Amino acid sequence: MTPEGRVKEAIKKRLKKMGVHVYYFFPLTGGYGKSGVPDIICCIHGRFVGIECKSGSAKPTELQKAQLQKIHIAGGLTFVVNELNFSGVMDTLETLNTIWKSNE
Numbered sequence: 001m002t003p004e005g006r007v008k009e010a011i012k013k014r015l016k017k018m019g020v021h022v023y024y025f026f027p028l029t030g031g032y033g034k035s036g037v038p039d040i041i042c043c044i045h046g047r048f049v050g051i052e053c054k055s056g057s058a059k060p061t062e063l064q065k066a067q068l069q070k071i072h073i074a075g076g077l078t079f080v081v082n083e084l085n086f087s088g089v090m091d092t093l094e095t096l097n098t099i100w101k102s103n104e
Contacts, residue, residue, distance in 0.1 A: 006055075007053045007054070007055060011040060011081060011086070011090065014093075018044070018097050021100075022044050022097065023043040023044075024041065026040055035063055036061065036064045036066060036067040037067055038052045038068065039052055044096065045101060045103075045104065047096070047100060048071065048076035049077045049079070050068060051079050051080075051089075052064055052078070055083065056084075057082075059080075
């Protein structure tokens with residue numbers, strides 16, 4: 001498995017643990033898909049979250065940055081996750097999940 005693949009797998013495991021109020025999928029960008037879309041699309045208690053996965057110090061492409069910006073402008077949350085910031089981002093999402101759940 002690639003380093004980026006390991007990041008995706010670790011995120012998937014943590015999202016599963018967050019419970020039934022978390023919906024996520026890994027969109028395909030070839031063929032009929034839209035290029036630059038984040039690797040993981042989530043809905044957490046009705047909030048849209050886009051997660052772009054990278055390995056090491058790799059940065060999003062210009063197309064990926066543009067898609068992340070569009071999500072942000074539309075009111076969604078976006079994260080670029082790698083091995084270095086994985087724990088912090090996932091801790092943030094788990095905290096938001098708890099806050100949003102308590103506001104229902």
